[in-house]
Amino acid sequence: MSNATNLDGAITLITGAGRGIGFGIAEVLSERGSVIAISDLDADAAGTASDAINSTGGQAAAFQGDTTSQDSMDALAAAVLQEFGHIDILVCNAGVIGAPGYQDRTEHTEADWDATFGVNVKGLVHTTNSVTPHMCERNTGRVVNIASQAGRKPRGARIALGSVQSPYTVSKAAVIQWTHLLAVELAPHNITVNAVCPGVLWTPMWETIAENQKANNPELSELTSREIFDLSINERMPMGREQTPRDIGKAVAFLASDDASEITGQALNVNGGAVMN
Template sequence: MAIGLQDLKDKVVIVTGSGRGIGKGIAEAFAEVGSKVVISDIDAETAANTAKEIAGKGVETLSAVCDVSNREQVDKLINATVEKFGKIDVVVNNAGITMDGLFIRMKQDQWQKVIDINLTGTFNVTHAAVNVMRKVKSGCIINISSVNALGAPGQANYSATKAGVIGFTKALAKEIAGMGIRVNAIAPGFIETPMTAKIPEKMAEEMIKAIPIGHIGQPLDIAKPILFLASDMASYVTGEVINVNGGLNGV
């Protein structure tokens, strides 16, 4: 009986959008338990810096520039990973953006870009990775949704994508469980990253007041349940959404 995260050692893990923020925290956590981590981001500089930092801890990494909304770039990311490491064990679909605005003023482009990155990006990376995983009848996909999948004013576009990610997770989990691939999601609450640094201070203070645990979360708070989902500890968990939000009402 294996209780713990030992099986994550030498697992090959792709984390999208891992140049900074939550993705970087997730990549660092996998490195901490000895996984081989692919740092992929649309931003070449942050991806390279994060990969360098992690490699400094003696872990094998690959830094890859990849816009998840571009299928050609995604295919390159998957091919480069297989070329370097020979397999893909875990994919964390973390890359995501906000382009907030009131619906009546929302531009078509503001809607489309968020859909393309948050939802189609998740499709692209998963679609390409599952094609590799199914051949060995093993794999694990973890998608990042949000507490705002429940609907947040000013985020009709973002909320639609994050609710979509949940439907996608649940449908795919049922479809590919027989291929030995588990699919789960994490719905973070309010986490301290460059994304949330854009929120005006007063509004952020009000948001923190509403968190029962009493403070904003850190990327590591999200990374820990992701390690659980990726490990054998969650071998019978699929199609699940874990709310990680300090007690806010979850999805």
């Protein structure tokens, strides 16, 4: 009987894997047999995540990396190659919702545009620049970018107050377009490039979004962050439930597996049907 999404022995590098969605991806890929290089801006978070995987029978190592710096990503790729010899799967997950102080604003600032473009777009470009030449040399590889359903067309009803979320949304649309373009670019090297678009997950990022709504919407001021999150789930999700970091990890595992060898350039929503493509 054959197994699903078997990743035995594959070496995976995940950015932003110290917490949230990135850690959920690391957990699932590890359970499917992959060895995980955990990169995070926060070295302590990377270390804790790596320890958690090693203590439950997986194999992982922690790396500090700043995706906004090409030099940092070059050093990261070199360190991972030195530790594990090669990289089969790259998961570009690191992302930000906005600049510091996001919780308190209803309108976007220059700093929000810079932060989201710097991390969510250029961060992927830097990481890709550092890792894909190695994949091209081996003529094999998988790239999975974490975008967001927010990068798809809006459904017409405004979700966030004001325009504070616009830079994030635009940056995630750019991740989807980058995925399309990179897929064409790398197809001759037998490298597939796809994106996963998560829906609504209870992560540190969504806590920030909830804090923003609580601070700016008088109707929500008495609610806890989690209650605001649950309200959003009930209003927006056809299946009526939230997604988890592990749900995102399962889709990444599929796209990184041999089962998906003919899938490239696609963006897959994992969002309980909240936005459809």
